[in-house]
Amino acid sequence: xxxxxxxxxxxxxxxxxxxxxxxxxxxxxxxxxxxxxxxxxxxxxxxxxxxxxxxxxxxxxxxxxxxxxxxxxxxxxxxxxxxxxxxxxxxxxxxxxxxxxxxxxxxxxxxxxxxxxxxxxxxxxxxxx
Numbered sequence: 001x002x003x004x005x006x007x008x009x010x011x012x013x014x015x016x017x018x019x020x021x022x023x024x025x026x027x028x029x030x031x032x033x034x035x036x037x038x039x040x041x042x043x044x045x046x047x048x049x050x051x052x053x054x055x056x057x058x059x060x061x062x063x064x065x066x067x068x069x070x071x072x073x074x075x076x077x078x079x080x081x082x083x084x085x086x087x088x089x090x091x092x093x094x095x096x097x098x099x100x101x102x103x104x105x106x107x108x109x110x111x112x113x114x115x116x117x118x119x120x121x122x123x124x125x126x127x128x129x
Contacts, residue, residue, distance in 0.1 A: 004047035005067055007117045008059030012037060014088060014114050015050045021087040022111075025079035026071055026121070061116035068120040074098075074107040077121045081109040088114040098125055 020030040071077035089111040096109035105125040
């Protein structure tokens with residue numbers, strides 16, 4: 001459905017520390033800061049990128065927006081959450097755990113990255129939990 005998602009950052013090195021740690025927990029390779037000043041993470045044919053805004057204005061987060069990443073297991077999701085909190089992320093919403101949703105039970109965890117972007121990791125659970 002999409003080719004990439006890009007978020008803004010006011011401190012690319014700080015974002016690199018946060019995203020390298022959280023994505024490592026999901027078995028996604030780390031990113032170096034590219035010559036254009038961006039981070040780029042590739043997984044299953046899509047990209048997640050982090051950049052300073054091209055207009056030179058400060059990066060801000062989307063009010064009401066959430067970016068969700070798929071985790072292969074609740075253990076991966078818990079590791080993502082732990083890595084995020086330990087690397088500059090802020091815990092938000094309910095603690096990580098299983099929630100009943102319209103599409104069935106999901107293990108969910110929510111964080112804000114160091115620039116305030118709202119992130120989620122989700123893992124589909126068996127229906128009979």
